[in-house]
Amino acid sequence: MLAWGVELTHLVRPASQGDAPHPALVLLHGLGSNEHDLFMFAGQVDPRLVVMSLRAPLAYDYGGYMWYDMAEGTGLQGETISRNLAGLADFLQTLPERYDLDPDRMYLGGFSQGAAMAGATGLLHPDRVAGVIMLSGYLPPPDGDTRYFSGRAAGRPFFQANGTLDQIVLIDWGRATRDALQRAGVDLTYREYPMGHEVSLPEMMDLSRWLDARLQDAAS
16 A cells, blocks of 8 residues: 555656666656656657656645645655655555566656655665656755665665756755765765756756666666
8 A cells, every 4th residue: 555545646658679677767746746747858768768757646735746745844754755755665666567667777766856755765765766866856854864874775876966056956955965965875976057947958968878877787
């Protein structure tokens, strides 16, 4: 049973190359958006990957959906983020069997609030994902919780990118996240771009190269 008690609505783009079990990229949208947002990038992603885009479980008062209630704060101690991180981990565990995916090549990525969920999941449940992509996001402060730094996620590949002109997720938050991820011992690729709270072409090119390298490493 998922922590929020229902199936997560999601979109799927099947792989068009390679044999099953396939590698996969699971995407988490930002605050106030939905599963269609990041799915627009599915056509630009390596055709060997199954691409899935998930809808957050909570309705946002101003439209769209959210992964957790910002009124509870940005840290791990809020009720909704704690519950939905556990639920997301449970949901991810079901995907390899349901979609014939390779669990050792299943990557989790997100934008903004989705990046916060992806980063926290990668550190708290490193057995559920092969690597993590964090775009224009931050790592939810642990607020005294030491699980980020247990060493369980050491060596996991992370790609983190932030905009130096971002007025939503300030670059200082991104750099603090970078420092925390380094402390956690992950294999971090960190990039900054002269952009706001958005996705840029240079960022996508760097991410594409990073993903390709991960797939090559897994295949060797």
